Amino acid sequence: MSIKHRIRLGLYTVAKWTGMFAVCRLLMRRRLLILGYHGFQFTDEASFRPALFMRQQRFADRLAMLARGGYPVLPLAEGVRHLKNGTLPANAVVIVIDDGFFSVLDLAAPMLNKHGFPATLYVTSYYVTKGTPVFRLAVQYLFWKTKVTSLELPDRPWSSGVDVDLGDADAAYKAMWHIIDYGEANCDEEQRLEICAEVATALGLDFGTIITERGLSLLTPDELCRLEDFGIDVQLHTHRHIFPANDPVQARSELRENRMVLERILGRRLEHFCYPSGVWACDLLPVLAKEGIVSATTCQAGMNDQATNPLALYRILDQDNLHDIEFEAELTGFCELLRIVSGQRRCTDKGHCADI
Ligand SMILES: [Zn+2]
Numbered sequence: 001m002s003i004k005h006r007i008r009l010g011l012y013t014v015a016k017w018t019g020m021f022a023v024c025r026l027l028m029r030r031r032l033l034i035l036g037y038h039g040f041q042f043t044d045e046a047s048f049r050p051a052l053f054m055r056q057q058r059f060a061d062r063l064a065m066l067a068r069g070g071y072p073v074l075p076l077a078e079g080v081r082h083l084k085n086g087t088l089p090a091n092a093v094v095i096v097i098d099d100g101f102f103s104v105l106d107l108a109a110p111m112l113n114k115h116g117f118p119a120t121l122y123v124t125s126y127y128v129t130k131g132t133p134v135f136r137l138a139v140q141y142l143f144w145k146t147k148v149t150s151l152e153l154p155d156r157p158w159s160s161g162v163d164v165d166l167g168d169a170d171a172a173y174k175a176m177w178h179i180i181d182y183g184e185a186n187c188d189e190e191q192r193l194e195i196c197a198e199v200a201t202a203l204g205l206d207f208g209t210i211i212t213e214r215g216l217s218l219l220t221p222d223e224l225c226r227l228e229d230f231g232i233d234v235q236l237h238t239h240r241h242i243f244p245a246n247d248p249v250q251a252r253s254e255l256r257e258n259r260m261v262l263e264r265i266l267g268r269r270l271e272h273f274c275y276p277s278g279v280w281a282c283d284l285l286p287v288l289a290k291e292g293i294v295s296a297t298t299c300q301a302g303m304n305d306q307a308t309n310p311l312a313l314y315r316i317l318d319q320d321n322l323h324d325i326e327f328e329a330e331l332t333g334f335c336e337l338l339r340i341v342s343g344q345r346r347c348t349d350k351g352h353c354a355d356i
Contacts, residue, residue, distance in 0.1 A: 012329045021332040028333025029090040031303035032083045034076075035062075036317040039101035040108050042215040048144050050320040053215075056107055058320055062327060063115050066093060069331065075233060076120040076272055080295040080313075086306050093331075095119040096297060096315070098237060098274055100128060102214040105223050109230035121227060122237035122274035122297075125261040128224065133216040135192045136180045138207075139199060141216060143176045146203035151175065153202050158182040158195055221265040234262060235272040236293070245281035252287050259291075275299070285311045303336045 038052045045053035072089045079094040100123035112119050153159035164175040183192045200207035239257035271294045278299025288311050295310045302314030316330045329335045
């Protein structure tokens with residue numbers, strides 16, 4: 001842990017025990033906090049990408065904290081409606097989950113259901129229709145998990161053709177992205193699976209286990225339909241997880257394809273959206289409005305008030321390596337106060353964040 005991080009934790013602890021958290025909770029009670037998650041851990045995914053996967057115990061602790069603190073957890077549509085009308089209950093929270101990993105149904109849904117907390121799952125539909133692990137994530141996971149120190153790939157168009165010393169971080173990174181870029185540009189899913197299997201073998205790993213465990217796979221159409229039983233509402237996140245800020249035509253086409261696939265599966269109208277990778281710009285807001293989108297969440301950190309544009313909502317992306325007191329500082333609005341005081345809020349008309 002860095003010194004800066006230790007100082008921050010110390011500051012939060014002092015703020016909590018001097019009553020600042022309680023004061024902020026009162027000051028920020030009319031603001032809507034949207035909490036964002038992605039996938040959940042079956043084996044070691046949270047160690048691989050703590051911003052993308054969360055351990056079950058960590059998530060259970062978060063939900064317990066919400067319940068203990070008496071934070072009303074609202075469905076997204078209800079939260080957005082109350083925000084617009086100025087009728088939010090005090091300290092309201094909305095839970096959203098991005099992408100549509102299998103672990104949401106298998107691990108998170110029963111935990112949310114136990115507390116009676118609703119949630120929204122923003123689903124990117126390409127891999128829902130394919131049923132295979134997310135290619136770029138799978139390749140990165142293999143390179144992270146391997147214990148071998150040098151990589152000898154077979155002679156293939158996707159391999160860089162030279163042995164790679166995996167102790168050399170730059171060389172490993174280049175070799176990994178060469179495979180991902182080639183596979184994404186030139187191959188179909190069947191070929192990508194073959195690539196993953198060959199890379200796994202070269203790295204001393206078993207890709208079959210990764211396919212079976214489904215830690216890096218999304219939900220199937222049938223599984224998406226089962227989410228409703230747990231109070232989880234499926235909404236939009238583009239088909240291929242892209243929404244280019246400089247290309248409104250492609251952005252609209254991504255939204256429409258995503259909507260067509262998901263509405264066919266679910267048999268109902270979808271009208272809430274999450275910008276993939278948090279990439280958004282003001283130019284895209286009219287595209288969403290024309291398509292009848294009611295709300296859209298970004299990755300910009302913050303709470304929402306009545307003046308927030310519903311097509312550029314702030315969120316707090318929770319992650320596995322966020323300490324309990326950091327989470328509590330967000331919940332109570334203490335972090336929001338710091339953002340307002342330091343002028344970090346409301347300064348941009350575009351943004352992005354790291355994602356799959
Ligand atoms: Zn996403």
